[in-house]
Amino acid sequence: MEVSTITNYIKNLVTTPSPTGFTKLCEGYLIDELTKLGYDPYQNNKGNVIVPIVEGDANGLLLSAHIDTLGLMVRSIKENGRLRVTNLGGYPLAYAEGENVKIHTRDGKEYSGVFRLNEPAVHGSRAPYDEKRDDTTMEVVIDAITKSDKETRELGISPGDFISLDPRFRIDNGFVKSRHLDDKASAGVLLALAKEVKEKNIEINRPLYLEFTIYEEVGHGAASGHPGGIRDMVAVDMGVVYDDLTADETMVSICAKDSSGPYNYDLTNELIGIAKDLGIDYGVDVYPFYGSDASAAVSSANDFRHALLGAGIAASHGYERTHEKALISLFDLLVNFIQK
Numbered sequence: 302m303e304v305s306t307i308t309n310y311i312k313n314l315v316t317t318p319s320p321t322g323f324t325k326l327c328e329g330y331l332i333d334e335l336t337k338l339g340y341d342p343y344q345n346n347k348g349n350v351i352v353p354i355v356e357g358d359a360n361g362l363l364l365s366a367h368i369d370t371l372g373l374m375v376r377s378i379k380e381n382g383r384l385r386v387t388n389l390g391g392y393p394l395a396y397a398e399g400e401n402v403k404i405h406t407r408d409g410k411e412y413s414g415v416f417r418l419n420e421p422a423v424h425g426s427r428a429p430y431d432e433k434r435d436d437t438t439m440e441v442v443i444d445a446i447t448k449s450d451k452e453t454r455e456l457g458i459s460p461g462d463f464i465s466l467d468p469r470f471r472i473d474n475g476f477v478k479s480r481h482l483d484d485k486a487s488a489g490v491l492l493a494l495a496k497e498v499k500e501k502n503i504e505i506n507r508p509l510y511l512e513f514t515i516y517e518e519v520g521h522g523a524a525s526g527h528p529g530g531i532r533d534m535v536a537v538d539m540g541v542v543y544d545d546l547t548a549d550e551t552m553v554s555i556c557a558k559d560s561s562g563p564y565n566y567d568l569t570n571e572l573i574g575i576a577k578d579l580g581i582d583y584g585v586d587v588y589p590f591y592g593s594d595a596s597a598a599v600s601s602a603n604d605f606r607h608a609l610l611g612a613g614i615a616a617s618h619g620y621e622r623t624h625e626k627a628l629i630s631l632f633d634l635l636v637n638f639i640q641k
């Protein structure tokens with residue numbers, strides 16, 4: 302597998318907006334790609350995209366990645382025609398300061414804009430230096446001529462409209478930089494895995510499903526609606542890179558424990574064993590502030606063994622960065638794992 306196959310999938314995914322709660326465009330992209338590869342993807346009631354690779358009633362393996370991302374939503378339209386926002390997902394609003402955005406109206410129109418301080422001009426005020434960043438000091442200015450609440454409403458923009466952030470995807474010297482690598486880096490790896498299984502006719506000895514979830518950033522992505530017969534669920538999600546943790550952006554990160562508690566002992570050991578056998582650069586880490594789709598699944602009446610791993614992603618929930626080396630290592634580990 303060329304790493305460019307993986308990074309092209311990631312590029313297509315991150316440039317298809319899917320703030321949590323408005324993921325239809327990205328669901329459509331996945332269904333098209335997976336259908337082209339020869340699969341029959343379907344969606345559960347909530348909208349997760351499920352891909353049966355090998356079907357069966359028992360001992361199934363589910364690999365999940367989430368395609369919903371952080372974003373914003375219109376909270377209200379201000380008297381000056383600009384937009385007050387609310388967060389979608391958890392992050393400091395300062396992480397989106399100065400970012401280009403797209404406003405997606407509920408009747409299918411799109412407007413561009415910028416998310417910035419109410420008083421962003423250094424030549425006009427001290428606010429850029431002194432102001433706290435929150436939803437009262439920051440706003441979205443729309444790239445349309447509007448100076449009032451009424452004129453903005455006439456554009457078709459309303460409270461409750463979704464706003465996506467420009468991902469600014471680029472690759473420099475092997476470093477993949479973009480917003481939303483959490484978790485579209487993993488979704489890209491799973492697409493590449495699906496392609497590899499078809500093209501190389503990889504033999505798999507147990508039921509295997511991929512699931513692309515759409516509400517992870519708000520906690521219930523994988524709470525329900527899985528195929529029957531699953532025994533093991535591995536959430537493929539971003540590995541935390543932090544000062545005292547082992548994995549960095551070039552490595553695979555295997556999570557032993559996050560805010561939800563420890564992951565399944567035996568399943569986690571299996572992943573570590575494969576990483577060792579293959580000579581993959583990996584770290585086993587504890588994620589201080591984290592919950593995954595796998596932890597959501599086991600805390601909502603699913604009797605699964607659960608595990609979590611992913612490529613090391615730095616600057617999570619901001620302008621994120623990983624390395625091609627981590628992506629290809631994660632891919633190799635998963636190709637090996639599904640053949641066990």
Ligand SMILES: [Zn+2]
Pocket residue numbers: 367483484517538539
């Ligand atoms: Zn994530």
